[in-house]
Amino acid sequence: MAVPIVAAGQAPPEPARVGAKRGRPRRADADDAILTAALELLAEAGVAGLSMDVLAQRAGVGKATIYRRWVSKEALILDALRTTNAPIPAPDEGNVRADLITYTDAVVERFGADRASDVLPHLIEASCYDDQLRSSLDDYLRGRQATIRLILQRGIDRGELGADTDVDLVVDLILGPFFYRHLLTGAPVDRDFAHRLVDVALR
Amino acid sequence: MAVPIVAAGQAPPEPARVGAKRGRPRRADADDAILTAALELLAEAGVAGLSMDVLAQRAGVGKATIYRRWVSKEALILDALRTTNAPIPAPDEGNVRADLITYTDAVVERFGADRASDVLPHLIEASCYDDQLRSSLDDYLRGRQATIRLILQRGIDRGELGADTDVDLVVDLILGPFFYRHLLTGAPVDRDFAHRLVDVALR
Amino acid sequence: MAVPIVAAGQAPPEPARVGAKRGRPRRADADDAILTAALELLAEAGVAGLSMDVLAQRAGVGKATIYRRWVSKEALILDALRTTNAPIPAPDEGNVRADLITYTDAVVERFGADRASDVLPHLIEASCYDDQLRSSLDDYLRGRQATIRLILQRGIDRGELGADTDVDLVVDLILGPFFYRHLLTGAPVDRDFAHRLVDVALR
Amino acid sequence: MAVPIVAAGQAPPEPARVGAKRGRPRRADADDAILTAALELLAEAGVAGLSMDVLAQRAGVGKATIYRRWVSKEALILDALRTTNAPIPAPDEGNVRADLITYTDAVVERFGADRASDVLPHLIEASCYDDQLRSSLDDYLRGRQATIRLILQRGIDRGELGADTDVDLVVDLILGPFFYRHLLTGAPVDRDFAHRLVDVALR
DNA sequence: GATTAACCGAGACGGTACGTCACGTCTTTAA
DNA sequence: TTAAAGACGTGACGTACCGTCTCGGTTAATC
Numbered sequence: 001m002a003v004p005i006v007a008a009g010q011a012p013p014e015p016a017r018v019g020a021k022r023g024r025p026r027r028a029d030a031d032d033a034i035l036t037a038a039l040e041l042l043a044e045a046g047v048a049g050l051s052m053d054v055l056a057q058r059a060g061v062g063k064a065t066i067y068r069r070w071v072s073k074e075a076l077i078l079d080a081l082r083t084t085n086a087p088i089p090a091p092d093e094g095n096v097r098a099d100l101i102t103y104t105d106a107v108v109e110r111f112g113a114d115r116a117s118d119v120l121p122h123l124i125e126a127s128c129y130d131d132q133l134r135s136s137l138d139d140y141l142r143g144r145q146a147t148i149r150l151i152l153q154r155g156i157d158r159g160e161l162g163a164d165t166d167v168d169l170v171v172d173l174i175l176g177p178f179f180y181r182h183l184l185t186g187a188p189v190d191r192d193f194a195h196r197l198v199d200v201a202l203r
Numbered sequence: 204m205a206v207p208i209v210a211a212g213q214a215p216p217e218p219a220r221v222g223a224k225r226g227r228p229r230r231a232d233a234d235d236a237i238l239t240a241a242l243e244l245l246a247e248a249g250v251a252g253l254s255m256d257v258l259a260q261r262a263g264v265g266k267a268t269i270y271r272r273w274v275s276k277e278a279l280i281l282d283a284l285r286t287t288n289a290p291i292p293a294p295d296e297g298n299v300r301a302d303l304i305t306y307t308d309a310v311v312e313r314f315g316a317d318r319a320s321d322v323l324p325h326l327i328e329a330s331c332y333d334d335q336l337r338s339s340l341d342d343y344l345r346g347r348q349a350t351i352r353l354i355l356q357r358g359i360d361r362g363e364l365g366a367d368t369d370v371d372l373v374v375d376l377i378l379g380p381f382f383y384r385h386l387l388t389g390a391p392v393d394r395d396f397a398h399r400l401v402d403v404a405l406r
Numbered sequence: 407m408a409v410p411i412v413a414a415g416q417a418p419p420e421p422a423r424v425g426a427k428r429g430r431p432r433r434a435d436a437d438d439a440i441l442t443a444a445l446e447l448l449a450e451a452g453v454a455g456l457s458m459d460v461l462a463q464r465a466g467v468g469k470a471t472i473y474r475r476w477v478s479k480e481a482l483i484l485d486a487l488r489t490t491n492a493p494i495p496a497p498d499e500g501n502v503r504a505d506l507i508t509y510t511d512a513v514v515e516r517f518g519a520d521r522a523s524d525v526l527p528h529l530i531e532a533s534c535y536d537d538q539l540r541s542s543l544d545d546y547l548r549g550r551q552a553t554i555r556l557i558l559q560r561g562i563d564r565g566e567l568g569a570d571t572d573v574d575l576v577v578d579l580i581l582g583p584f585f586y587r588h589l590l591t592g593a594p595v596d597r598d599f600a601h602r603l604v605d606v607a608l609r
Numbered sequence: 610m611a612v613p614i615v616a617a618g619q620a621p622p623e624p625a626r627v628g629a630k631r632g633r634p635r636r637a638d639a640d641d642a643i644l645t646a647a648l649e650l651l652a653e654a655g656v657a658g659l660s661m662d663v664l665a666q667r668a669g670v671g672k673a674t675i676y677r678r679w680v681s682k683e684a685l686i687l688d689a690l691r692t693t694n695a696p697i698p699a700p701d702e703g704n705v706r707a708d709l710i711t712y713t714d715a716v717v718e719r720f721g722a723d724r725a726s727d728v729l730p731h732l733i734e735a736s737c738y739d740d741q742l743r744s745s746l747d748d749y750l751r752g753r754q755a756t757i758r759l760i761l762q763r764g765i766d767r768g769e770l771g772a773d774t775d776v777d778l779v780v781d782l783i784l785g786p787f788f789y790r791h792l793l794t795g796a797p798v799d800r801d802f803a804h805r806l807v808d809v810a811l812r
Numbered sequence: 813g814a815t816t817a818a819c820c821g822a823g824a825c826g827g828t829a830c831g832t833c834a835c836g837t838c839t840t841t842a843a
Numbered sequence: 844t845t846a847a848a849g850a851c852g853t854g855a856c857g858t859a860c861c862g863t864c865t866c867g868g869t870t871a872a873t874c
Contacts (some may be wrong), residue, residue, distance in 0.1 A: 023849030024839040030851090048332060051829055062852040067831070118331035124386055125328045129251060129319035138389040145388075168390075169399055177379030182384060183327055185348075186341040187371075196372055203406055218822040226818025227870040233820090254860060256823095270862065429823030430865040435691060437824090444698040454738060457855055468826040473857075524737035530792055531734045535657060536726035544795040552796075574796075575786075575805055583785030589733055591754075593777075602778055609812055660834060662849095671847040676836065703862070 025070070033059045034066055038080040047077065072127040074133050078140060081119055085110075090147045092100050096155035096200055103147060104174065104194035111182055121183060145171050155174040161202075173201040229272075236262045237269055241283040250325040261281065277329040277336050281343060284322055288313075293350045299358035300405055306350060307377065307397035314385055314392050324386060348374050364405075376404040432475070439465040440472055444486040453483065453528040480532040480539050484546060487525055491516075496553045502561035503608055509553060510580065510600035517588055517595050527589060551577050567608075579607040612679040642668040643675055647689040656686065662709035683735040683742050686751060690728055694719075699756045706811055712756060713783065720791055720798050730792060732774035754780050770811075782810040 018110040037059035041050045052073060056063045070076040088110070127134040148171055155161040174197050181187040240262035244253045255276060259266045273279040291313070294305040330337040351374055358364040375399050384390040443465035447456045458479060461467045476482040494516070497508040533540040554577055561567040580603050587593040627795040646668035658692045661682060665672045679685040697719070700711040736743040757780055783806050790796040 012361035021849095022841065022847070024851075025841095026850060027839095046331065047328075052831080052867095053829070055270060056852090060852085062850095062854090063831080064833085065851065068850070073830090118328060121324065121328040121331055124326035125250075125313075128249065128324055134389065138387075140388050141405070142390075166399070169403070172383055172390075173376060173403060174399075176381070176383035177375035179383050179387060180375055180379035183386075184341075184344050186337065187375075197376075200372070200376060200403065203403075224818080225816070225872050227820075228872095229819065255862080256860075259821085263821080265823085266862080267822095267864085268820065271819080276861085427823095428821070428867075431867095432824060452737065453734075458857080459855070463825090466826080468824095468828095469857080470827090470859090471825065474824070479856090514816075524734060527730065527734035527737055531656075531727060531730040534655065534730055540795065544793075545688070547793050548796075572805070575802075576790055578786035578796075579782060579806075579809060582787070582789035583781035585793060586781055586785035586788050589792070590747075590750050592743065593751075593781075602775070605784075606778070606782060606809065606812075609809075639846090661836080662834075665847090669847085671845095671849085672836080673838085673848095674846065677845080682835080 027065070030059070030061055030065055031069060034061055034069070034076070035080050037081050038076060039084055042077075042080065042119060046118045048118070050077070071132065072126075072130065074123055074130065075136065077119060078123055078133070078136055081123070082140060085144075087144065088147050090150045092154065094158075096151060096160050097198060099151040099154075100148070100174070100198045100202070101195060103151060104178075104198060105191055107178060108189055108191055108194050111178070145175065148174060170201045174198065230268070233262070233264055234272060237264060237272070237279070238286050239278060239282050242287060245280075245283065245322060249321045253280070253319070271289055275329075275333065275336065277326055277333065278339065280322060281326055281336070281339055284326070285343065290347065291350050293353045295357070297361075299354060299363050300401060302354040302357075303351070303401045303405070304398060305376070307356060307381075307401060310393055311382060311392055311394055311397050314381070348378065351377060373404045377401065431577055433471070436465070436467055436471055437475060439484070440467060440475070441486050441489050444482060445490055448483075448486065448525060452524045452574060454524070456483070477538065478532075478536065480529060480536065481542065483525060484529055484539070484542055487529070488546060491550075493550065494553050496556045498560065501563075502557060502566050503604060505557040505560075506554070506580070506604045506608070507601060510584075510604060511597055513584060514595055514600050517584070551581065552579060576607045580604065636670075636674075639668070639670055639674055640678060643670055643678070643685070644689050644692050647685060648693060651686075651728060652690065654726045657727070659686070680741065681735075681739065683739065684734055684745065686728060687732055687742070687745055690732070691749065695752065697756050701763070703767075705760060705769050706807060708760040708763075709757070709783070709807045709811070710804060712760060713787075713807060714800055716787060716801055717798055717803050720787070754784065756769045757783060779810045783807065 003194065034055070037055055038050060041055060041058065050073075052063055052066065056066060059066075066076065070079065087101060088106045093101045093102065094098055123133070123137050127137045149167060152165065152167050152170060156163060156165055156167075174194075177197055178189060178194075181189050181193075237258070240258055241253060244258060244261065253276075255269065257264055259269060262269075273282065281322065291306060291309045294302045296305065318358055326336070326340050330340045331349060352370060355364065355368065355370050359366060359368055359370075377397075380400055381392060381397075384392045384396075443461055444456060447461060447464065456479070458469055458472065465472075472482065476485065482512070484554055494509060494512045497505045499505055499508065529539070529543050533543045555573060558567065558571065558573050558576055562569060562571055562573075577579060580600075584595060584600075587595050587599070643664070646664055650667065661672055661675065665675060668675075669676060675685065679688065697712060697715045700708045701709055701787075704709065732742070732746050736746045759800060760777060761774065761776050761779060763768065765772060765774055765776075783803075786806055787798060787803075790798050790802070
């Protein structure tokens with residue numbers, strides 16, 4: 001996931017294909033070691049407990065090796081997030097509403113487990129100071145919409161939803177309130193809440 | 204806004220009115236001086252530029268004086284936010300949809316002006332590590348729902364909306380997507396978007 | 407020995423006598439704690455083993471406290487050197503030659519004990535990059551000539567030496583070869599060598 | 610000057626002439642390229658500016674190539690010093706005093722030009738941690754006595770000086786005070802000072 | 813009027829993390 | 844085998860904050 005010089009999540013920009021690569025290649029397993037250690041530390045003590053010194057030591061790696069692979073601590077954290085947070089697979093029960101319910105139930109469950117995770121809040125804040133991170137994070141978060149978009153698109157293809165369905169809006173109507181409650185007001189996020197959102201969005 | 208010892212936003216719990224106070228009373232103008240300096244620094248360099256040392260110097264105040272009035276840097280920032288971000292007044296045009304449109308237009312405008320404010324993200328993150336702050340922030344953010352709740356309640360009272368209207372849900376449907384776009388995906392937040400949200404919420 | 411802001415060894419320049427001192431005063435015992443820890447570390451592992459992190463920890467002090475009292479690691483080391491290396495007292499046997507012999511014997515002994523001390527070499531190098539240190543070190547080293555100068559002056563006062571005696575030259579003739587052998591050529595520095603130097607210098 | 614594996618200044622121990630050479634031969638011009646680059650960097654920024662990474666890049670050479678030819682950075686620096694600092698040729702005017710004056714005048718001039726060179730101090734310090742370097746440096750510095758020893762020997766051979774002249778002592782008496790002033794006290798080193806040293810040494 | 817107690821500005825305190833740099837070694841591909 | 848390139852683990856650097864503590868000095872209410 002880590003890339004030569006660019007920010008996290010950016011595709012490696014053809015690393016000077018011509019001359020091929022000279023010099024000692026990067027340790028192949030270092031990325032994994034670092035990300036694994038990062039996830040451990042995040043689980044143990046949250047973002048606040050993830051200091052670069054400790055991370056390097058835990059991963060058995062020099063700090064420079066980390067900074068060679070990620071432009072910043074936050075780019076690394078974002079990649080760690082990507083690693084853990086496997087996308088929720090799209091159910092396909094032939095019915096948009098059923099699919100969305102299944103999907104949102106999974107989201108609710110994950111939010112519950114994710115309880116008090118400070119990773120996303122940290123990245124949101126950090127992205128205020130770092131444009132590269134901002135766009136990486138936006139990419140990541142828009143990517144997380146893929147499942148729900150797929151469900152909707154299938155519905156449109158099946159004729160279950162009108163061709164003029166505002167997919168963007170439906171996505172925001174379902175995910176927006178989720179995050180709003182989870183990150184901002186602290187109001188409960190449960191299945192009932194999710195179902196009502198789906199009902200409204202499909203109304 | 205600042206209180207003797209409790210967290211930001213908590214009502215001062217009757218400061219032991221009984222025994223009255225001995226000793227030198229607190230400087231009356233210090234709260235203002237501190238909040239003003241804080242707002243200046245936030246405007247100049249964001250949360251990252253608001254160090255307690257600089258703040259104390261700017262406000263012409265000792266650091267201890269700040270910590271005597273707010274439990275933490277973040278409690279202070281939250282109060283500063285409260286100070287700037289005056290609540291948007293509830294329009295009253297006798298029509299729920301019109302009122303919501305007027306209101307959301309104001310929100311859109313403020314979000315635009317708020318461009319790249321890192322204050323809210325910072326507080327969200329900090330609240331992950333500080334329960335007192337967490338609840339203060341939740342209070343504040345729920346308080347920001349007052350306007351929209353008032354509009355809806357008036358509609359219900361007028362019979363324009365059914366008595367069984369799920370106010371909580373409508374609030375989340377309107378505000379959730381706003382913050383989701385603003386803080387997370389970075390998608391544009393404009394009047395058109397707001398109007399569609401209102402339409403769906405009232406549908 | 408440490409001084410508010412100026413380099414090591416500089417006399418504290420009347421610390422703004424007017425306004426007296428405001429703010430919390432510096433910990434009185436910190437200087438000692440730091441210098442003692444520094445001397446321990448120097449004894450254990452030489453200059454190379456004296457890292458600021460370890461020193462701070464050993465002295466039970468924050469790094470900032472050290473940097474508040476000494477402008478640089480080297481200024482601190484110089485003060486540590488001053489602390490250990492008490493001046494050799496001037497003998498007074500009523501005879502210049504006898505006094506010088508006694509004195510140089512003491513120097514020889516100290517050089518022997520000083521075996522492999524890397525402190526002075528380190529300071530000499532560091533002083534190439536730091537003018538303030540350079541002049542502090544010069545002061546210190548010229549101060550170390552005091553004993554020998556006193557012996558000679560007494561001789562002049564007694565009429566044992568001519569009033570036109572070139573004291574500077576005699577000092578350099580005795581100390582120069584000492585350091586030259588000790589630091590540069592590694593040739594042995596013993597009493598016999600010292601005696602011959604004294605004989606030549608007084609010839 | 611560089612040698613296969615041994616310390617700087619050691620004679621190359623017959624580089625396994627027998628089996629001839631297998632594999633890629635060493636670049637013949639690398640030594641020169643490295644030393645030249647080293648001298649440039651020393652001139653530009655002193656020892657502190659001579660990092661091995663920069664040096665390798667400047668010389669168009671891999672770091673391993675440098676370490677294959679010199680055991681350490683300091684061994685390389687010593688060789689660089691040897692390269693620049695050509696020995697001062699021995700004058701031969703048939704008179705010891707005149708020869709010494711001519712010689713010391715040249716030394717004074719070089720010291721003046723050498724102003725603030727940090728090379729020698731650096732090597733002196735480094736030699737505290739590295740025995741091999743220590744003896745190489747001692748060799749080098751004793752080698753620098755050759756000129757003055759030659760002048761004295763000629764004087765002895767001519768009968769101008771007694772056969773019992775303590776050559777070692779005379780050398781130390783002349784060079785010791787030079788270095789003492791130059792490296793330690795920072796006192797001026799001029800022709801007058803040198804002449805007085807010669808007078809005393811020959812008295 | 814004296815005492816007491818909480819406040820005040822200033823700034824030093826012990827900690828902790830940061831990101832950079834240089835070291836000397838190791839690992840590639842190419843000659 | 845040696846070359847150039849450059850990644851590697853290590854560890855020190857000096858800075859910047861944090862939130863607390865300690866000064867000498869006010870400023871009331873209480874005694």
